[in-house]
Amino acid sequence: MLENHWYILGAGAIGSLFACQFERANIRSTLLIRASQTHLKNTSKSLDVTFLDGSKQHFSIQTQPSVQASIQPSLTPLDESPPPTPIRQLILTTKAHQSQTAIDGIQSRLTEGAIIVVMQNGMGVAEQLQVQLPQCAIFVATTTEGAHRPTEDSLIHAGAGETWIGKLPSSNPKDCGKEYITAQNIVEQWQRSALSIHYDRNITQRLWTKLAINCAINPLTVKYQCNNGALLTNPEALQLMEEVCQELQNIMTAKGIHAHSDLFATAKQVAKNTHSNISSMLQDYRNHRPTEIHFINGYVVNEANTLSIPTPVNQALTLEITNKAYQNSLGA
Numbered sequence: 447m448l449e450n451h452w453y454i455l456g457a458g459a460i461g462s463l464f465a466c467q468f469e470r471a472n473i474r475s476t477l478l479i480r481a482s483q484t485h486l487k488n489t490s491k492s493l494d495v496t497f498l499d500g501s502k503q504h505f506s507i508q509t510q511p512s513v514q515a516s517i518q519p520s521l522t523p524l525d526e527s528p529p530p531t532p533i534r535q536l537i538l539t540t541k542a543h544q545s546q547t548a549i550d551g552i553q554s555r556l557t558e559g560a561i562i563v564v565m566q567n568g569m570g571v572a573e574q575l576q577v578q579l580p581q582c583a584i585f586v587a588t589t590t591e592g593a594h595r596p597t598e599d600s601l602i603h604a605g606a607g608e609t610w611i612g613k614l615p616s617s618n619p620k621d622c623g624k625e626y627i628t629a630q631n632i633v634e635q636w637q638r639s640a641l642s643i644h645y646d647r648n649i650t651q652r653l654w655t656k657l658a659i660n661c662a663i664n665p666l667t668v669k670y671q672c673n674n675g676a677l678l679t680n681p682e683a684l685q686l687m688e689e690v691c692q693e694l695q696n697i698m699t700a701k702g703i704h705a706h707s708d709l710f711a712t713a714k715q716v717a718k719n720t721h722s723n724i725s726s727m728l729q730d731y732r733n734h735r736p737t738e739i740h741f742i743n744g745y746v747v748n749e750a751n752t753l754s755i756p757t758p759v760n761q762a763l764t765l766e767i768t769n770k771a772y773q774n775s776l777g778a
């Protein structure tokens with residue numbers, strides 16, 4: 447039986463959207479946020495949310511620091527925060543490259559059998575957590591909900607999407623039945639919210655299709671400094687997009703993962719549907735933040751290497767974006 451309380455680690459647009467939609471559905475949520483944002487006490491975060499129908503609502507979401515007092519050097523024993531509560535159900539919505547540090551901050555609060563749902567762009571983190579936290583049940587989710595935070599205390603739910611939850615193949619097949627039931631329970635609970643939530647028995651296929659789309663769009667928007675839709679009128683970008691998709695298709699075929707549809711056609715359709723979007727990678731680049739390139743194209747290159755499949759285009763893009771982002775960070 448699931449508890450009616452989720453901790454959310456990663457208070458970006460998607461983490462905040464889930465927290466607010468959960469509150470509306472009477473599912474308790476606590477945002478775990480950096481100490482600098484919480485003044486080190488359990489407190490709450492104000493958010494003015496604009497929903498899809500244009501209606502607005504003010505939320506006060508419970509927050510806790512995402513780093514325990516014992517490993518936060520600036521905290522003194524005089525700190526008045528209550529002892530950290532155990533975490534039994536967690537959604538990880540940080541950027542992929544922030545996951546390890548974020549998890550380290552709360553690891554000692556995770557209970558035996560804690561449920562962790564990893565919901566972020568890119569891949570590799572859930573597999574890493576399966577190894578690092580064998581006592582936890584790791585699930586993965588992928589969402590197409592569109593949300594952004596124009597300011598620190600406002601959130602806009604800009605596009606209706608769908609969220610799919612599933613389990614990566616288990617290293618221990620005897621756990622499969624139990625995990626299937628837990629995944630179904632998570633879906634049933636989250637379906638009480640206004641979000642569209644589904645279970646996916648073959649989530650790997652969905653994750654790889656999403657990965658292919660991110661590989662084909664995100665680095666190219668940084669390379670050409672353009673919005674998603676502009677890639678479609680740039681013949682050089684389209685050529686690279688097609689090659690990236692072909693490399694992804696080769697790896698997926700070798701791994702026995704069937705794409706939902708033709709990857710290049712899907713990537714072009716997503717670029718068209720999100721025409722005026724500034725991709726998450728270009729947003730990170732423009733804000734001088736680290737990009738997710740190593741969990742997107744870089745992850746693909748590593749997987750391909752283990753299968754001895756050539757991925758020259760993904761490799762070149764990984765290198766180019768890494769260098770470009772580094773140069774950019776020097777100018778920050």
Ligand code: KPL
Pocket residue numbers: 567659660663664674716720723724725726727
């Ligand atoms: O997921 C995205 C991202 O920006 O990370 C896409 C699908 C490219 C939409 O912008």
